[in-house]
Amino acid sequence: MTNTIELLESIGQDASLRHASAQDLEQALESMHASDALRRTARTGDVRHVKMELGGKDGSVNHNPPPFNTQTPPPPPPPPHKNEQA
Amino acid sequence: MNTAPNESTAAPSRGSIACVGLGMVLGSHLSPLxxxxxEQADVVFxxxxxxxxxxxxxxMHSDVRSLQSYYGDGTDKPRITTYREWVDVMMSEVRAGKRVCAVFYGHPGVFAWSPHEVIRVAREEGYAAHMEPGISAEDCLYADLGIxxxxxxxxxxxxxxxxxxKTPLNPQAYLVLWQVGLVGDLSxxxxxxxxxxxxxxxxxxxxxxxxxxxxxxYRGATLPVQQPRIRTTTLRELPKIDISSEETVVLPPASTLISNDEVVERLRKLDQALDVPATAG
Incomplete structure (x- = not known):
């Protein structure tokens, strides 16, 4: 678990890895002894593999609310109806 | 009048809160500040x-408290209730004299109600409160789509x-629509x-x-082994396409900019009157 987070952090800070080709990234992950889950995520772009490895519950609103849902305020309430007798 | 005390001069025992953004991509976007x-907080939300x-x-910190559990089971609790609870739980630590750091993905002040609200409440009660910007999904969108x-x-x-x-739209400009995946949810x-x-x-x-x-x-990357996902379609086809709440819809301009000749001429005359050199070319 720790190793995967450490690898993700180091890749995120490495200009040559962050935007490496899929083939180069695959080779780099192999040389870094990355987990199968991390390599599958890198290959497919599907974060669920890494989430599963780290014990996350995929698709759970509770634990993995999608971006923007968690922070967006509600739209303001509708304006009051005009008093027809006014 | 409420005056927010300067964070750097606040007494050590006085509570404070900083809302910071983690950016969008793990490892890539977190600013040193x-x-x-x-790292310097007593409590991290x-x-x-x-x-x-x-x-x-x-x-990065031994006392990180997730706010996600306040959603309940995510089926029947209005999100605004959850957001108000977030503000309450953060403020309770501030009032207890803790240095609180609230961490949000992206930019803490963009499409985010709670960070603005907790800062407002904290300042109103005389506590130091500060927002530190982060790289937002909007920033990533500009880079990835070349806009x-x-x-x-x-x-x-x-x-x-x-x-x-009833919102007037300007088809001469880009239109970026957030949360299309749950559009129309009034509940x-x-x-x-x-x-x-x-x-x-x-x-x-x-x-x-x-x-x-x-x-x-468009959907930006959140892990550094991912690439952004960019799909193109037409407005007509939009209802037929599954769109997740992480995805954003962008409409490029539908018409070109139209020169406002009257105002441009007025500016030229101003330049002449003020003896401003004419534009080269």
Whole structure:
């Protein structure tokens, strides 16, 4: 678990890895002894593999609310109806 | 009048809060100052994009408290209730004299109600409160789609809000619509809505855009082994396409900028009157 987070952090800070080709990234992950889950995520772009490895519950609103849902305020309430007798 | 005390001069025992952004991509976007806020805090609250990022944050501080559990089971609790609870729980630590850091993904002040609200409440009660910007999904969108918002202008709307109000659109500028995946949810309880709701959005947009106009569906990366996902379709096809709540819809300009000759001529005359050299070329 720790190793995967450490690898993700180091890749995120490495200009040559962050935007490496899929083939180069695959080779780099192999040389870094990355987990199968991390390599599958890198290959497919599907974060669920890494989430599963780290014990996350995929698709759970509770634990993995999608971006923007968690922070967006509600739209303001509708304006009051005009008093027809006014 | 409420005057917020300067954070740097606040007494050590006085509570404070800093709302910081973690950026969008794990490892890539966290600023040194935001990291410092996290490391120096007594308590860290977290509202992040997923559990992987939360585990990363836990490596920076021993007392990270996730705010996600306040959603309940995510089916029948209005989100605004959850957001108010977030403010309450953060403020309770501030009032207890703690240095609190609230960590949000992206930018803490963009499409985010709680960070602004907790800062407002804290300042109103005399506590130091500060927001530290982060790299937002909007920033990533500009980079990944190659859009310069300064070229033609750019308008941003939360999709449901666009339907809720009679909003004048400018088809000469980019239109960026957030949360299209749950457009039309007036209950504030759902995390997704169906094609019939997206059809309402399309019908509203069709007043200003042709149905065959290009629509870009964008999702930025959150892990550094990912690439952004960019799909293109037409406005007409939008209801038929599954759009997740992480995805954003962009409509490029539908018409070109029109020169305002009258105002330009007025500016030229001003330049002449003030003896400003004419533009080269």
């Amino acid at each position: 935001a990291r410092s806020h996290i 977290a509202a992040l994009s997923d559990g992987v990022v939360e585990i990363w944050l836990e490596r 310069d918002p300064g070229r033609t202008g750019c308008q941003h709307y939360e999709a449901t809000q666009l339907l809720f109000y 504030m309880k759902r995390f997704a809505t169906g094609p019939e709701y997206r059809q309402v959005l399309v019908d509203v947009l069709a007043r200003d855009y042709p149905l065959d106009h290009e629509a870009i569906i």
